[in-house]
Amino acid sequence: MSKVWLIAAGAAALTIASCGKSDDNAESIDNAIELADEAKTDAERKADHAKLAAENLAAAEEFLAENAARDDVNVTDSGLQYMVLEEGPEDGHSPVSTDLVVVHYVGTLKDGTEFDSSRARGAAAQFPLNQVIPGWTEGVQLMSEGDRYRFFIPPALAYGENGTPGGPIGPNEALIFDVELIKVHNPERNLEIAKQFLEENAKKDGVQTTDSGLQYQVITQGNNDGKSPEATDTVEVHYQGTLLNGTEFDSSYARGETIEFPLNRVIPGWTEGVQLMNEGDKYRFFIPPALAYGEMGTPGGPIGPNEALVFEVELISVK
Known part of the structure; x- marks a missing residue:
């Protein structure tokens, strides 16, 4: 990320006298700017910051006032502005502030400069909705699963007068986010969904249920002569893991290589289930939340709190 250097008014302009020495001159300019900034007193730096904050706030207020006049922009009581880009299915869940949400998003400054993007990283983000900036906490609660909104967030609902230290968001910057709400994780609702699924699944032909x-x-x-592991054994397996909706969250097949691990170092559903197998067997496991990742899920995703999981497991060998 770039660093914005504030040069005192009246500093002499530096010109590049020779194309052949442009790199050296550019480095000299950077060094001069850095030295000038380091030479400033705390009072001077605070004054520069306050000036930039005031300028950014005026620009943000002007932008938001013009934006609010658009027919497709809605404004909440807090000053948050939003546009509905796409609506999801009618039965999609809407989150409350304490829910865990899974989203894709792109964040830009009002001039279009992109400063963050889950899409660029190629992985959706998951977080508790009450642990982000206020504009997100308020805005995403307006959405339902499958919706895509564009938010125009005033500085007071974003990073305020401080911005993000070191960049890329300056003091009192208005921000724009395109957000797609993929999934809402509510522990109670996930647990109920898991119970209903497992109750129905247990009735299917070929599905067996253990005491746990x-x-x-x-x-x-x-x-028939394949070895069956004990909990303390190390096993080699191929596997694929999915959520109840079929979303794949992990797969040794996709990575193109098997994996080895001590059987007593994984989730309880695996420790119990793989002991039922012999080398060469392939099983499908339906794992209740209590035997998977429980109320916590996996921090940062992709498994939410109280999610039931489905694994296809091929036991290659017992070490």
Whole structure:
């Protein structure tokens, strides 16, 4: 990210006298600017910051006033502005502030400069909605799963007078976010969905349920003489993990290589389930939340609180 250097008024302009020495001159300019900034007193730096904050605030207020006049822009009581870009299905859930949400987003300054993007990283973001800037906490609660909104966030609902230290967001900057709400994780609702799914799944042909509540289905069987592991054994497996809606969150097949691990170092559903298998077997496991990642899910995603999981597991060998 670039660093904006504030040069005192009246500083002499530096020109590049020779094209052949442009790199050296550019470096000299950078060094001179850096030295000039370091030479400033705390009072001077605070004055520069206050001036920039005032200029940015005036520009933000002007931008937001003009933007609010657009027919497709809505304005809330707090001053948050938003546009509906796309609506999701009618039965999509809307979050409350304490929910965990999964989103894709692109964040830009009002001049279009992109400063953050989950899409550029190629992975959706997951976070508690009450642990982000106020404009997000308020705005995303207006959405339902599948919706895409554009938010225009005033400085007071973003990073305020401080901005983000070191950049890229300056003091009193208005921000623009395009947000797609992919999923809302509510622990109570996820638990109820998991219970309903497992109750129905247990009635299907070929599905067996253990005393712990783990469900499994034999897909293929290996040789009768294949070893069966104990909890303290190390196993080699191929596997694919999905959520109940079919979303794949992990796969050794996708990585193109098997994985080895001590069987007592994984989630309880795996520790119990793989012990039911022999080398060469392939099983499908339906794992209740209590035998998976429980109320916490996986911090940062992709597994939400109290999510039931589905794994297809092929036991390659027992070490």
